[in-house]
Amino acid sequence: DAKTTQPTSMDCAEGRAANLPCNHSTISGNEYVYWYRQIHSQGPQYIIHGLKNNETNEMASLIITEDRKSSTLILPHATLRDTAVYYCIVRVEGDMRFGAGTRLTVKP
Amino acid sequence: KAGVTQTPRYLIKTRGQQVTLSCSPISGHRSVSWYQQTPGQGLQFLFEYFSETQRNKGNFPGRFSGRQFSNSRSEMNVSTLELGDSALYLCASSLAGLARETQYFGPGTRLLVL
Numbered sequence: 139d140a141k142t143t144q145p146t147s148m149d150c151a152e153g154r155a156a157n158l159p160c161n162h163s164t165i166s167g168n169e170y171v172y173w174y175r176q177i178h179s180q181g182p183q184y185i186i187h188g189l190k191n192n193e194t195n196e197m198a199s200l201i202i203t204e205d206r207k208s209s210t211l212i213l214p215h216a217t218l219r220d221t222a223v224y225y226c227i228v229r230v231e232g233d234m235r236f237g238a239g240t241r242l243t244v245k246p
Numbered sequence: 247k248a249g250v251t252q253t254p255r256y257l258i259k260t261r262g263q264q265v266t267l268s269c270s271p272i273s274g275h276r277s278v279s280w281y282q283q284t285p286g287q288g289l290q291f292l293f294e295y296f297s298e299t300q301r302n303k304g305n306f307p308g309r310f311s312g313r314q315f316s317n318s319r320s321e322m323n324v325s326t327l328e329l330g331d332s333a334l335y336l337c338a339s340s341l342a343g344l345a346r347e348t349q350y351f352g353p354g355t356r357l358l359v360l
Contacts, residue, residue, distance in 0.1 A: 169345065181354050184350060189346070233302050236289035236290070
């Protein structure tokens with residue numbers, strides 16, 4: 139059973155920031171928030187993860203609220219190649235439960 | 247470093263047959279997890295192997311089984327195939343399967359059951 143809730147779909151203009159929200163109100167203290175994306179039935183691609191602090195890497199930023207009940211993935215300058223399904227996952231050891239994800243469409 | 251590899255990439259079987267899928271993890275990774283992805287159910291966790299032992303299992307019937315070898319390579323077997331087993335089967339590897347470790351996915355094996 140997925141422990142996350144995400145919007146079904148979102149649009150974003152090319153070159154603008156894409157902000158993808160995720161609710162995980164039942165997250166436990168030892169559970170990490172992970173983000174993956176999947177492009178056209180390829181294997182999911184890792185984006186970023188965090189426990190309670192905000193994180194940033196070359197692909198994206200992850201903002202986790204102080205109570206850890208929600209998070210936001212930020213793609214700072216979305217390109218057409220960022221069109222994909224984005225999954226927010228709460229992970230414990232050895233187990234990742236995927237929800238339905240958000241289908242992000244980047245438009246020119 | 248080479249990524250996670252899965253073979254074969256595509257497979258067609260008929261109902262009642264069995265199938266074996268293979269997954270080679272990233273070098274040094276000892277945890278391998280398997281997932282099934284269908285349009286109706288999305289991505290679902292099948293099981294996880296670590297050091298040749300099944301450590302976690304999802305909610306799938308006993309027709310789905312797996313094993314892991316001493317070199318961390320893993321195989322997944324589905325017996326008595328049903329039409330509903332048509333899916334993309336994904337494997338993913340990580341160092342030890344800990345929650346803080348990134349899990350990397352392979353390209354998947356697309357199975358079609360006729």
